[in-house]
Amino acid sequence: MKPPVIADVARAAGVSVPTVSRVLNGTVPVSAERRARVLAAVRELGFRPNGAARSLAQRTGSMIAVFSGNTTRYGYASTIQGIEEAARQAGYMVVISVVETPDATTVERAIDHALGQPMAGAVVLEFDPAGVAALASMPPWLPAVAAASGGSSDADISHAYMDDRYAAAQATRYLLDLGHSTVHHVAIPSTGTESARLLGWRDALRDAGVPQPPVIRADWDPMSGYDAGAALAKDAGVTAVLAGNDELAVGIMKALADHGRSVPADVSVVGFDDHPLSQLWSPPLTTVRQDFVKLGHQVFGLLLGQLETGDARPSVRMIPDLVVRGSTGRPRTA
Amino acid sequence: MKPPVIADVARAAGVSVPTVSRVLNGTVPVSAERRARVLAAVRELGFRPNGAARSLAQRTGSMIAVFSGNTTRYGYASTIQGIEEAARQAGYMVVISVVETPDATTVERAIDHALGQPMAGAVVLEFDPAGVAALASMPPWLPAVAAASGGSSDADISHAYMDDRYAAAQATRYLLDLGHSTVHHVAIPSTGTESARLLGWRDALRDAGVPQPPVIRADWDPMSGYDAGAALAKDAGVTAVLAGNDELAVGIMKALADHGRSVPADVSVVGFDDHPLSQLWSPPLTTVRQDFVKLGHQVFGLLLGQLETGDARPSVRMIPDLVVRGSTGRPRTA
DNA sequence: AATCCAATGATCGACGCTTTCATATCTCGA
DNA sequence: TCGAGATATGAAAGCGTCGATCATTGGATT
Numbered sequence: 001m002k003p004p005v006i007a008d009v010a011r012a013a014g015v016s017v018p019t020v021s022r023v024l025n026g027t028v029p030v031s032a033e034r035r036a037r038v039l040a041a042v043r044e045l046g047f048r049p050n051g052a053a054r055s056l057a058q059r060t061g062s063m064i065a066v067f068s069g070n071t072t073r074y075g076y077a078s079t080i081q082g083i084e085e086a087a088r089q090a091g092y093m094v095v096i097s098v099v100e101t102p103d104a105t106t107v108e109r110a111i112d113h114a115l116g117q118p119m120a121g122a123v124v125l126e127f128d129p130a131g132v133a134a135l136a137s138m139p140p141w142l143p144a145v146a147a148a149s150g151g152s153s154d155a156d157i158s159h160a161y162m163d164d165r166y167a168a169a170q171a172t173r174y175l176l177d178l179g180h181s182t183v184h185h186v187a188i189p190s191t192g193t194e195s196a197r198l199l200g201w202r203d204a205l206r207d208a209g210v211p212q213p214p215v216i217r218a219d220w221d222p223m224s225g226y227d228a229g230a231a232l233a234k235d236a237g238v239t240a241v242l243a244g245n246d247e248l249a250v251g252i253m254k255a256l257a258d259h260g261r262s263v264p265a266d267v268s269v270v271g272f273d274d275h276p277l278s279q280l281w282s283p284p285l286t287t288v289r290q291d292f293v294k295l296g297h298q299v300f301g302l303l304l305g306q307l308e309t310g311d312a313r314p315s316v317r318m319i320p321d322l323v324v325r326g327s328t329g330r331p332r333t334a
Numbered sequence: 335m336k337p338p339v340i341a342d343v344a345r346a347a348g349v350s351v352p353t354v355s356r357v358l359n360g361t362v363p364v365s366a367e368r369r370a371r372v373l374a375a376v377r378e379l380g381f382r383p384n385g386a387a388r389s390l391a392q393r394t395g396s397m398i399a400v401f402s403g404n405t406t407r408y409g410y411a412s413t414i415q416g417i418e419e420a421a422r423q424a425g426y427m428v429v430i431s432v433v434e435t436p437d438a439t440t441v442e443r444a445i446d447h448a449l450g451q452p453m454a455g456a457v458v459l460e461f462d463p464a465g466v467a468a469l470a471s472m473p474p475w476l477p478a479v480a481a482a483s484g485g486s487s488d489a490d491i492s493h494a495y496m497d498d499r500y501a502a503a504q505a506t507r508y509l510l511d512l513g514h515s516t517v518h519h520v521a522i523p524s525t526g527t528e529s530a531r532l533l534g535w536r537d538a539l540r541d542a543g544v545p546q547p548p549v550i551r552a553d554w555d556p557m558s559g560y561d562a563g564a565a566l567a568k569d570a571g572v573t574a575v576l577a578g579n580d581e582l583a584v585g586i587m588k589a590l591a592d593h594g595r596s597v598p599a600d601v602s603v604v605g606f607d608d609h610p611l612s613q614l615w616s617p618p619l620t621t622v623r624q625d626f627v628k629l630g631h632q633v634f635g636l637l638l639g640q641l642e643t644g645d646a647r648p649s650v651r652m653i654p655d656l657v658v659r660g661s662t663g664r665p666r667t668a
Numbered sequence: 669a670a671t672c673c674a675a676t677g678a679t680c681g682a683c684g685c686t687t688t689c690a691t692a693t694c695t696c697g698a
Numbered sequence: 699t700c701g702a703g704a705t706a707t708g709a710a711a712g713c714g715t716c717g718a719t720c721a722t723t724g725g726a727t728t
Contacts, residue, residue: 003475005684016708021686031706046473051451052395053684056386056713063429063451072415077406084405084432093447095397095429098418113427117385117397139380141337222610247611254614276556277581277611280588339714350678355716365676387714390683 004045012041061118063093067134068125074275075292079147082296083123090304102133111137121303129192143306147299150196160299160316167288167320168200171270172242176208179330180240186216186228188244201242218248225251233259239331240268246275246287264329283326290320338379346375395452397427401468402459408609409626413481416630417457424638436467445471455637463526477640481633484530494633494650501622501654502534505604506576510542513664514574520550520562522578535576552582559585567593573665574602580609580621598663617660624654
């Protein structure tokens with residue numbers, strides 16, 4: 001049992017192959033009568049044009065590759081969802097290419113693999129070192145854009161980015177304004193240089209002329225937030241923490257609670273991302289809301305523009321906003 | 335600037351086009367010296383075979399389509415990750431095709447779109463009505479498998495499934511054994527028939543000869559769990575709740591807390607899925623652990639077997655296990 | 669040294685679709 | 699009524715790759 005091809009349709013409709021093609025693509029007028037015959041044949045046979053042949057003939061694909069790290073993380077999954085929605089709208093399919101580590105072999109393998117297929121363009125999720133490496137290895141002839149958090153490493157490529165540096169500074173200032181003498185930071189893994197969130201936190205502390213506590217490094221696992229929180233809990237001087245993301249914030253809060261320090265009475269905690277569960281926490285988490293789905297829409301829009309006009313669009317900046325909930329308050333002594 | 339083609343490589347290496355093809359595919363012996371020249375040319379030009387031409391010529395793709403609902407939900411995202419890992423291992427790319435609703439138009443569009451590309455096979459995430467509908471519309475010539483939770487609607491297609499019915503019954507019995515007089519259930523959206531989780535819950539209650547409270551219907555949004563929890567909180571007779579998933583459980587627990595009922599002292603709550611954050615809750619959530627990543631591996635294995643041997647593999651059953659943490663305990667009066 | 673048999677390289681179509689290009693048909697104004 | 703222009707349609711030529719068929723070379727055999 002094989003799928004029907006265009007010749008089968010042509011035969012069934014009693015027309016030539018190109019005529020069928022013209023009806024399907026609607027570029028050239030076809031008489032109403034033949035058009036009807038063709039459409040009827042298409043429906044009857046359940047014909048679906050062969051994408052491989054199609055992209056071979058018009059030397060352009062209708063798929064876009066998304067290079068991403070672990071797709072189960074909230075920010076990644078949401079951004080991909082946004083890209084997929086926008087792509088589907090525009091008639092493109094999304095191919096996921098996971099790049100787990102930034103080493104050359106892994107990156108090359110992923111790119112080779114993806115670009116072995118007929119791709120119209122690529123979106124790189126430049127949220128981690130692997131993304132940065134992938135971006136650096138993109139072949140020049142492939143239209144590509146990047147979604148980033150806090151600026152891109154590659155100025156030649158247009159990108160949509162969350163201004164996390166600005167937002168982190170804002171969140172830090174908010175804590176400072178509440179009366180906290182300083183703010184600690186538990187950082188997510190960096191993209192090679194320091195994460196924009198860390199940079200913004202540092203900016204705010206510097207501008208306020210406040211001492212900078214040492215950065216606590218965590219990985220993507222919420223449990224590493226727990227470990228960081230446990231360390232923080234032992235230091236009575238800690239009254240405010242900016243977490244690199246909500247998962248980490250949750251781990252931190254749990255550790256704090258387990259060590260007898262209450263949130264927000266003893267310690268204020270601010271997260272990052274506005275994870276769907278963060279508002280259901282006790283207390284509800286104050287966090288920096290990131291609209292990743294919209295970021296996905298935007299970055300795909302950039303790519304689409306590039307695909308249609310041929311030249312790159314200027315980058316798009318998105319500003320996350322602070323959502324104040326129950327996990328932050330004035331320090332005891334203020 | 336255009337990507338190099340095989341003819342460019344042949345010219346650069348001073349050999350014929352088929353020779354390059356043979357070096358690349360390694361089917362027929364080629365002299366060591368020419369082979370070296372070809373490989374050098376490939377590397378230098380950055381040549382990558384055109385997938386469209388390739389799949390057209392050998393009429394088989396190296397991509398597999400995954401039909402899924404909203405990809406940001408934990409179970410979906412994790413399963414897709416598992417599929418992607420296994421597929422990458424085996425040299426396949428994963429194409430995401432989101433089917434948002436079960437209506438014919440949406441399903442047809444998604445399938446048309448995906449199958450327009452050269453697909454080797456398809457995996458359907460049969461976790462919701464949209465998945466069921468997608469499965470029903472799969473063309474017969476495409477090798478397809480399904481990942482399901484609690485049995486598949488289609489006996490002709492091999493599937494890997496979590497035995498949620500069994501697991502839900504087990505979890506319910508666990509609560510009953512703790513001394514609760516009955517167990518309430520907040521259900522996730524069903525797949526057309528009732529969800530396996532609901533069925534298992536009902537099994538356990540029936541077998542125990544215990545009255546079945548009315549089912550509370552929720553959707554995928556954690557906030558709908560909150561609403562359900564608020565309703566439950568008003569009924570003093572409620573001492574145990576089996577939630578359709580962890581997100582819902584979190585919402586329920588929050589509502590319970592907001593209404594002055596403590597967990598687990600007043601009400602025991604059991605979740606489903608073992609979401610990464612559920613152990614960091616206060617109290618840590620007792621839940622039914624589902625290894626979705628492994629489910630993804632398994633279901634891809636099924637597809638791969640089918641692709642290689644041509645005939646379908648028997649279905650694979652996976653048994654989730656109950657993880658007892660802090661959100662459950664004996665009822666006050668027991 | 670002549671013949672035959674590997675071993676290896678080159679030529680020649682598919683594959684399914686799009687896209688010139690040429691042809692048949694038709695319309696309309698002079 | 700006839701020719702020019704417009705228009706629908708068909709024939710043919712790729713798109714980049716792979717597989718089968720042919721042609722060639724070198725060496726081994728007698």
